[in-house]
Amino acid sequence: MRTVAGPTDKVIVVGAGLGGLACAIHLVAAGRDVTVLERTSAPGGRCGERRDGDFRFDTGPTVLTMPELLDRTMAAVGERSADWVDLVRLDPAYRAHFPDGSTLDVRAATTDTAAEIGRLCGLREADGFLRFVDYASRLYDICWDAFIDRNLDGPLDLAGPSLARLTASGGFGRLSRRIGTFFADPRTRRVFSFQALYAGVPPHRARALYALISYLDTVAGVYYPRGGMHAVARALAAVAAKHGVDIRYDHEVAGVDLVQGRARAVRLADGTRLPADVVVLNPDLPVAAAELLGRPLRRRLRYSPSCVLLHLGVAAGYPHLAHHNIHFGRRWRATFDEITRHGRTMSDPSLLVCNPSITEPAMAPPGARGLYVLAPAPNLTAGIDWRRTGPRYVEHLIDTLERRGYRGLSGATTVRNVVLPSDWAAAGMAAGTPFALAHTVGQTGPWRPANLAPRLENVVFVGSGTQPGVGVPMVLVSGRLAAERVTGPVPRR
Secondary structure: OOOOOOOEEEEEEEEEEHHHHHHHHHHHHOEEEEEEEEOOOOOOOOOOOEEOOOEEEEOOOOOOOOOHHHHHHHHOOOOHHOOOOOOOOOOOOOOEEEOOOOOOEOEEEHHHHHHHHHHHHHHHHHHHHHHHHHHHHHHHHHHHHHOOOOOOOOHHHHHHHHHHHHHHHHOOOHHHHHHOOOOOOOOHHOOOHHHHHHOOOOOOOOOOHHHHHHHHHHHHEEEEEEOOOOHHHHHHHHHHHHHOOEEEOOOOOOEEEEEEEEEEOOOOOOOEEEEEOOEEEOOOHHHHHHHHOOOOOOOOEOOOOEEEEEEEEEEEOOOOOOEEEEEEEOOOOHOOOOOHOOOOOOOOOEEEEEEEHHHHHHOOOOOOEEEEEEEEOOOOOOOOHHHHHHHHHHHHHHHHHOOOOOOOHHHEEEEOOOOOOOOHOOOOHHHHHHOEOOOOHHHHHHHHOOOOOOOOOOOOOOOOOOOOOOOOOOHHHHHHHHHHHHHHOOOOO
């Protein structure tokens, strides 16, 4: 495994996102002097928090899977995540709402989900789910250690028995085709394949190996941190600070001073220059490379779809909702094509609605609900003028929700905050997407931008734009992988 060259005693991490904080914890555990510079007044990056009166909203991910990765990160400095974050396993993890009015709960226990599927779709479909669980579990066993939880320097690192097993399992075939071998009902096919969009690829174009994401979402378990997902960021920051990481908020970085292929210092917006032996960059990788290093990536990149995000404070209960709700439209493949091929907003939206106050009432005032509504949308490469399109599209989304059971939503809404792709771009996300680079074959594994900056001796990237990729579990892993580029491999606790 390649590592940075030269001294590594003093490390500056730019950005206090989950990846940057995880990296800082692993570095301080290895005896490094670590400073984290964060341009805002709070940790978390995309995993932030918005407060509007007595409403509290997550600004980024709402789904936490693989909490053992949080344990592993904190264990590097001898801490237990249970002492810092109160996690609740959600049951159901999701409630799927279909156009015909039927619903399906994805339950915490596999046997309960099978029973739900049997009730809705019949015993044959329930048996297909159990076969899918076996298949997705094998994919996890094949892929995690060999391809995800390790640094990859090139394609040759993939060679070995695990690659042969993945090929034999059909992992490089199409996801939608593989899902069709387990499920006949279009409702279950949607529930167990839509997660591919998290990786930036529609199910009919994604590889079957992305059933691994469905496994994490629908089999391994979904958790909710009390206080919202931002509680994870606060906990990581508190653990880092307790063990000696110097976290400096409201410190905006303007650039990195490079001399003969080596970072010498980090420059702040106020002109202050902070010397460093190693610089770790947590901002969105293409933006960090271009704006902080002055070295735009030379390759052509493909970005994931973006989203329109609504934070709605509503004076209504909507008892038909679970914590996480997926509302599927009648159109399926055509909807993905609208977003990813034609650069248009969804005419028949499929939506995620997160309703955290059902699990934690303190997230909203008494008798009210704080709803997080996510609608996939084209990223900025589609050329949409969001100043004109955004307001109309938001009204379309509200109308759609009202037709799907949120009666009187518009009149009951007392708080409305909107985040458009143009807003994601203004927050520093390339192409206006919070989901980073798409996980196409050419942007996955060793073909994804490396966490060692090319042609620089001591600059490391961390976060969803580099290996292993998008999602809270992957970003936590990226923190450890980035740290190992500085320290070399360390024993896992």
